[in-house]
Amino acid sequence: KWAKPGHFSRTLSKGPKTTTWIWNLHADAHDFDSQTKSLEEVSRKIFSAHFGQLSIIFLWISGMHFHGAYFSNYLAWLNNPIAIKPSAQVVWPIVGQEILNGDVGGNFQG
Structure with missing residues (x-):
């Protein structure tokens, strides 16, 4: 069945x-209209669905910001911005993408 x-x-x-x-x-x-006839309940369902989607989007964006900050060499770049190039994170060696990793100074590959 x-x-x-x-x-x-x-x-x-x-x-x-x-x-x-x-x-x-x-x-x-x-199709909220077929589930109920109350305009207040339909509005509440749509509002809660939008907030649910916004929470997922903000969780995804906060994860990107966390990983971008945690794996970056920002502090080393602040200490010596002439010799160290800024980099966000190391690219994993998947399908030949490790060529993007270069020496940016301060014992950091990125």
Whole structure:
């Protein structure tokens, strides 16, 4: 029963021959008007969905800022900005990208 596409909704039961059931999965979850008629509840659901998405975005951005600051040579560059070039972090050697890592001074590759 669980392996059959659309087992929980008749509009999704066209089967795996079309992609309509995939689109309907997304559409049914976000169709707040069909779930309730209260404008206040619909507004609250949309507002909470937007705040949920914003929290994920800010978590992702804060992770980028943390890793950019933690793995950088900013303090070494502040001490000697002439001899040390600024760098954010070392690039992992995946698919030949290690060529981006160069000696930037202060015993730092980046």
